Amino acid sequence: MKYIDQIDLKNKRVFLRVDFNVPMDKEGNVTSDKRVRASIPTINFALEKGAKLIIASHLGRPKGKKVAQMSLKPVAKVLSGLLQKEVMFLDDCVGEAVQQATGKMKEGDIILLENLRFHPGEDKNDAEFAKQLAALCDIYIDDAFAVSHRAAASNSAITEFVPVCAAGFLLKNEVEYFEKAMVNPAHPLVAIIGGAKVSDKISLLENLIEKVNIIIIGGGMAFTFLRAVGYETGKSLCEEDMLDTARKIVDKAKQKNVKFLLPVDALIARAATAEAEAKVCSMKEFPKDWIGLDIGPATISLFSDALQGVKTIIWNGPMGMFELAAFSKGTFGLAQAVADSGAVSIIGGGDTDTAIKKAGLSAKMSYISTGGGAFLEWLEGKTLPGIAALER
Numbered sequence: 001m002k003y004i005d006q007i008d009l010k011n012k013r014v015f016l017r018v019d020f021n022v023p024m025d026k027e028g029n030v031t032s033d034k035r036v037r038a039s040i041p042t043i044n045f046a047l048e049k050g051a052k053l054i055i056a057s058h059l060g061r062p063k064g065k066k067v068a069q070m071s072l073k074p075v076a077k078v079l080s081g082l083l084q085k086e087v088m089f090l091d092d093c094v095g096e097a098v099q100q101a102t103g104k105m106k107e108g109d110i111i112l113l114e115n116l117r118f119h120p121g122e123d124k125n126d127a128e129f130a131k132q133l134a135a136l137c138d139i140y141i142d143d144a145f146a147v148s149h150r151a152a153a154s155n156s157a158i159t160e161f162v163p164v165c166a167a168g169f170l171l172k173n174e175v176e177y178f179e180k181a182m183v184n185p186a187h188p189l190v191a192i193i194g195g196a197k198v199s200d201k202i203s204l205l206e207n208l209i210e211k212v213n214i215i216i217i218g219g220g221m222a223f224t225f226l227r228a229v230g231y232e233t234g235k236s237l238c239e240e241d242m243l244d245t246a247r248k249i250v251d252k253a254k255q256k257n258v259k260f261l262l263p264v265d266a267l268i269a270r271a272a273t274a275e276a277e278a279k280v281c282s283m284k285e286f287p288k289d290w291i292g293l294d295i296g297p298a299t300i301s302l303f304s305d306a307l308q309g310v311k312t313i314i315w316n317g318p319m320g321m322f323e324l325a326a327f328s329k330g331t332f333g334l335a336q337a338v339a340d341s342g343a344v345s346i347i348g349g350g351d352t353d354t355a356i357k358k359a360g361l362s363a364k365m366s367y368i369s370t371g372g373g374a375f376l377e378w379l380e381g382k383t384l385p386g387i388a389a390l391e392r
Ligand code: AMP
Pocket: 194, 195, 196, 197, 200, 218, 219, 220, 221, 237, 292, 293, 294, 316, 317, 318, 319, 320, 321, 322, 323, 349, 351
């Protein structure tokens, strides 16, 4: 794969695909500029090198139609504020007017195009729509990792029609850390997997079991595993139809000599609410009518000890219902252990990112992926169309 710092951008029309899918309130104000900030290193680099920068993104799911609330116009203002530079906004992303405006650009100019998904061709990875986008530029740069798991005209078909294609710095980071985790990891390699359901994470577990030395399971999904190996789990989350699958995963771990750690105690409550009565119990004596909502203190110690001396940690999914402070200690405690481990730590998935931020430990992690679904599918061993298109 080529990267942005390996090509000459001077005086070239550069089409930069970013992920500016920002949250907005009802009045259309951007409520978090995190995704815009994530693209700033690539944008600044392109500007310093004398590019004429044409930026494109999706926002929300307008399904091929113009939806006023999903316009990228407010994002142009945010970007302009962050760069301290004028950003011209165009109210479409293809067509005569766009062709003319991009044709008149000078070195260092920035244009933000309107939402790509206002055109049905975007999500259909349509070649004709991709050709129209490609006609705007000399060079294509992809920095939108978060959509790499879906083939769209602006991250897949477009690469067939632009002579020079490369990845920006955000994508470069994702690729480099993915390689550190899954291609050439330093061992011992640990996967910490949590979250609500086993069914969401089967492909992930099946792929990881082939590569890691230790698997740590927490969150709601741990109770399905615990039931599968014979424990009582009261009214905790349990996917009855996944018990067989869970057993097979535990057996496979044994065969492969992968250490497979499940909780030994839990923080349980009468109900999944902040006010409910709660207490710690050992997995050996789980009371009938209670719900497991976090890992207990003995499990936090067990999991933290398992991280001693490991070299690489991949983490997806919280250890408990961390959104409620009462059930956040397990996730926060493990986050601290990951931070203290000295291992390369690669975190992915929206909830894990949020939990680590809440714990105030984001800066202590080696890398937090910007792609929820894309990160998961990558860990599942799938080829990501957006990445494959750049490698072609
Ligand atoms: P996922 O999207 O699969 O990673 O799941 C994340 C969600 O799992 C979070 O919203 C957590 O509140 C929830 N979760 C974690 N542990 C539990 C648990 N023990 N019981 C119920 N939900 C949980």
